[in-house]
Amino acid sequence: xxxxxxxNIKQLVNNSRDAIVxxxxxxxxxxxxxxxxxxxxxxxxxxxxxxxxSNRFSQWTKCPNAGLYFYDSKKIHGLMLLGHMDIFTDDKxxxxxxxxGDEQYYSLGPTDPDYCIIRFTATAGEYWENGKYSxxxxxxxxx
Amino acid sequence: xxxxxxxNIKQLVNNSRDAIVxxxxxxxxxxxxxxxxxxxxxxxxxxxxxxxxSNRFSQWTKCPNAGLYFYDSKKIHGLMLLGHMDIFTDDKxxxxxxxxGDEQYYSLGPTDPDYCIIRFTATAGEYWENGKYSxxxxxxxxx
Numbered sequence: 001x002x003x004x005x006x007x008n009i010k011q012l013v014n015n016s017r018d019a020i021v022x023x024x025x026x027x028x029x030x031x032x033x034x035x036x037x038x039x040x041x042x043x044x045x046x047x048x049x050x051x052x053x054s055n056r057f058s059q060w061t062k063c064p065n066a067g068l069y070f071y072d073s074k075k076i077h078g079l080m081l082l083g084h085m086d087i088f089t090d091d092k093x094x095x096x097x098x099x100x101g102d103e104q105y106y107s108l109g110p111t112d113p114d115y116c117i118i119r120f121t122a123t124a125g126e127y128w129e130n131g132k133y134s135x136x137x138x139x140x141x142x143x
Numbered sequence: 144x145x146x147x148x149x150x151n152i153k154q155l156v157n158n159s160r161d162a163i164v165x166x167x168x169x170x171x172x173x174x175x176x177x178x179x180x181x182x183x184x185x186x187x188x189x190x191x192x193x194x195x196x197s198n199r200f201s202q203w204t205k206c207p208n209a210g211l212y213f214y215d216s217k218k219i220h221g222l223m224l225l226g227h228m229d230i231f232t233d234d235k236x237x238x239x240x241x242x243x244g245d246e247q248y249y250s251l252g253p254t255d256p257d258y259c260i261i262r263f264t265a266t267a268g269e270y271w272e273n274g275k276y277s278x279x280x281x282x283x284x285x286x
Contacts, residue, residue, distance in 0.1 A: 014201055020163055022173035030165035032212040033271075069163055069175040070228035081173045115236045128176075 001133060005142050009127055009135075012070050012079055013043050018074075022067035022118070023059040023085075025105060031059065032069075038097050038117070043081065044140045045119040051105070052089070053114050055093070060085040066120055077129045081122040088117040144276060150284050152270055152278075155213050155220055158188050164173045164191070164263070166202040174202065175212075181240050181260070186224065188213035189263040192240060195232070195247070196257050209263055220272045224265040224283075231260040240276075249259040 021035045033056060039047040046068060050057055060066060064084040071078045088094070091110070095119050098110040106115035125135030135143075146148040164178045176199060183192040189211060193200055203209065206228040216222045231237070234253070240260050249258035268278030278286075 020175060022210075022230075024167065024171065024173050024176055025225075027208075028167065028206070029208045029267050030167050030175075030210045031225070032163060032165055032175065032210055032223050034214050034216070034219075035226055063171070065172045067165075067175055069177075070218065071163065071177050073161065073177070076177075078156075078177050080175050082168075082174070105156065133149045136201075 004131065005127070005133060006139075008129060009043060009143050010078060011078055012072055012077055013040065015072075016070050017131070018073070019046065020069040022069070024063050024065055025055070025059050028063065031056070043079070043125070043135075043139070043143050044122045046122075047097065048118050049102070050103070050116060050118055050122070051114050052116050057087070057116065057118075060087060060118065064097050068120060068122070075129070077127075079125065079127050081120075081125045081135075083120055083122040083124070086119045086121070088119065093117050117140060144282060148270070148272065148276060150187065151272060152186060152222055152286050153218060155184065157214050157217055158215075160188075162189065163212040163214070164199070165212070166197070166199050167206050168202050168206055169205065174199070182198055186222070186268070186278075186286050187265045187282070189265075190240065191261050191263070192245070192248070193259060193261055195255050195259050200230070200259065200261075203230060203261065210262060211265070218272070220270075222270045224263075224268045224278075226263055226265040229262045229264070231262065236260050257267070 021121040035048045066082040066085045106112035119121045150162040162178045178191045209228045238253045249255035270276040
């Protein structure tokens with residue numbers, strides 16, 4: 001893959017405050033929701049926080065299959081990542097990701113039982129920029 | 144539902160040149176892709192064109208379950224619609240949607256066998272704006 005394309009992919013992710021995150025519901029419909037990215041490592045691992053009481057939490061508990069989508073509508077550059085979600089409900093992980101102001105979402109603070117951290121790990125990807133590029137495991141780790 | 148919320152939903156869709164469209168692939172992963180909206184009626188019916196040779200076409204042929212997502216990242220307003228895709232490969236429908244310049248995607252013109260029209264019909268929806276709103280069938284037709 002051309003170095004410029006790799007740079008464009010990296011830039012698309014680094015410029016994104018949030019990702020469109022997909023899940024499969026109990027009726028087998030592909031759901032989507034924008035979620036703030038709490039932290040990410042390259043384009044292979046992303047962390048988010050969510051409510052244990054949310055629809056998405058119960059969907060990923062039943063089926064960990066997930067997707068992330070990043071889109072620059074001006075340049076018409078789009079990145080889809082496919083992978084799985086891991087859920088962390090332990091106090092240590094929750095404390096590590098806690099930020100001042102998170103009380104507005106989780107009123108009981110970092111040990112709020114309704115607060116959890118989810119981690120997306122990409123196993124495949126596709127990128128569009130005047131054509132389609134496939135991202136295999138090696139590229140996902142390299143970019 | 145408050146009239147202002149209905150107006151905001153309508154505006155979010157009317158201001159969108161494209162939608163993030165979801166499908167389920169053969170490995171049960173929720174795929175996403177930005178697609179130009181060729182035409183829409185309110186928030187219940189949307190038309191797009193695509194390549195018959197595309198991954199999405201084969202995914203919707205096997206499983207018509209689909210989603211649309213519209214997002215205003217500044218206001219943090221998000222609309223998810225769930226429903227199904229119908230595929231039209233007949234010459235009349237294809238001609239009706241043909242526009243000058245579409246040759247760049249379908250080189251053989253409006254009867255190109257690789258060109259088809261897909262229609263999304265919403266059956267349920269969720270809208271986020273400082274909280275979550277469910278959209279039932281009546282609201283989907285009304286907005």
